[in-house]
Amino acid sequence: MLCAVSFNRYGRLYYLDPGELRPQVGDKVLVPTDxxxxxxxxxxxxxxxxxxxxxxxxxxxLAQEDDLHRDEQLRRRKADAKVAAKRxxxxxxxxxxxxAVDHVxxxxxxxxxxxxxxxxxxxxxxxxxxxxxxxxxxLHCRVELRQLSARDSARVxxxxxxxxxxxxxxxxxxxxxxxxxxxxxxxxxxxxxxxxSGACGxxxxxxxxxxxxxxxxxxxxxxxxxxVGTPEGDGKVVGHSVPRDTVTVRLDADGxxxxxxxxxxxxxxxxxDQHYPR
Numbered sequence: 702m703l704c705a706v707s708f709n710r711y712g713r714l715y716y717l718d719p720g721e722l723r724p725q726v727g728d729k730v731l732v733p734t735d736x737x738x739x740x741x742x743x744x745x746x747x748x749x750x751x752x753x754x755x756x757x758x759x760x761x762x763l764a765q766e767d768d769l770h771r772d773e774q775l776r777r778r779k780a781d782a783k784v785a786a787k788r789x790x791x792x793x794x795x796x797x798x799x800x801a802v803d804h805v806x807x808x809x810x811x812x813x814x815x816x817x818x819x820x821x822x823x824x825x826x827x828x829x830x831x832x833x834x835x836x837x838x839x840l841h842c843r844v845e846l847r848q849l850s851a852r853d854s855a856r857v858x859x860x861x862x863x864x865x866x867x868x869x870x871x872x873x874x875x876x877x878x879x880x881x882x883x884x885x886x887x888x889x890x891x892x893x894x895x896x897x898s899g900a901c902g903x904x905x906x907x908x909x910x911x912x913x914x915x916x917x918x919x920x921x922x923x924x925x926x927x928x929v930g931t932p933e934g935d936g937k938v939v940g941h942s943v944p945r946d947t948v949t950v951r952l953d954a955d956g957x958x959x960x961x962x963x964x965x966x967x968x969x970x971x972x973x974d975q976h977y978p979r
Contacts, residue, residue: 703754705745706730712859713871718757719747729764729772736805740764740772771806778804782817785839793832797821800849801857815842822854852877855901862899862907869906880904884912887919888943911943918943922963931961938966 704724705714717732724730724743731738738761764772779802786799803818817840829846836844849857852870859871870877885897885908899905923929923938930936931950939958940949947960 702747703745703750703752703757704730704743704747704760706732706741707744708732708739708741709859710742713856714744714873715741716757718754718759720759722760722763723747724760724763729769731761731764731768733758733761738762738768740768775804775806778806778817782819782836782840786819786821786836789832789835789839793829793835795823795827795829795832796825797823797827797829800854816845817842818845818847820847820849820854820857822849822851851901851903855899860900862905864907868900870901874906877906878909880906880908884908887912887915889941915943918946918963922948923966929966931959931966933959933961 702719703716704719705716707714715732722730723746725746726743728743729740730743732741782804783799783802786802790797790799799819799821801820803820805816817836819836827848833844833846836846855868856870856874860868862868880903882892882904885892885904888908888911890897890908897905897908918941922941925938925940927938928935929938929948929950931952933950934952934954936950936952936959938948939951941947942949942960945960946963948963948966949958949960950966951958
């Protein structure tokens with residue numbers, strides 16, 4: 702049995718084993734983290750699944766009034782830290798953009814007291830030592846600054862992709878796999894950066910999803926411009942449709958076009974032998 706929770710509205714989903722609990726959509730639950738249990742919202746009620754759930758973390762329980770009060774206090778501290786960070790960055794004249802803020806309220810087992818972590822993006826490495834000192838004096842806690850890459854920044858901030866859905870990296874994608882321009886070429890996509898780039902400005906991660914399908918198709922399908930035989934007659938390949946697994950052929954007989962399945966297209970002599978056995 703699994704349920705899905707999110708720490709932020711429309712944020713990334715985390716799947717957990719509910720154990721003996723049966724949270725419903727909208728319930729506030731406690732999720733175990735390195736900094737202790739944190740409050741999250743259940744967005745997918747506990748359901749039976751066929752997969753083995755042994756590797757999934759278990760819910761720490763349902764959130765109580767004290768937990769909700771602590772969560773509200775945590776959110777206020779994060780908001781205050783974000784405002785202070787933006788103000789001090791402007792005062793120091795640094796080319797930094799605050800992306801997200803994380804805050805630990807109390808002492809953590811094996812750790813220290815309150816701690817604020819500020820995630821930012823910048824076009825290059827930034828000397829922020831004086832900024833850290835001012836932030837520590839303003840927020841009255843230990844402050845850490847971490848620079849994020851473009852992809853990690855999109856994952857943290859979230860957003861809507863060109864497909865109209867939430868960004869893959871902000872919902873289910875855990876690890877970034879290499880994406881190359883060759884994948885776009887193999888899929889016959891326009892090499893316009895605006896068309897094949899994601900919200901992060903890098904090549905869209907989804908280019909990798911269907912790439913193996915295109916590779917398998919190209920290994921066995923006749924190349925465009927080659928002569929082939931079809932059940933409709935001989936002709937010349939003028940197009941491919943990988944999603945439909947078909948090849949478009951212009952027939953020699955009347956110049957018309959037909960879409961034939963990849964399996965039914967073969968070399969002209971093979972087609973001739975099939976229709977007219979010796």
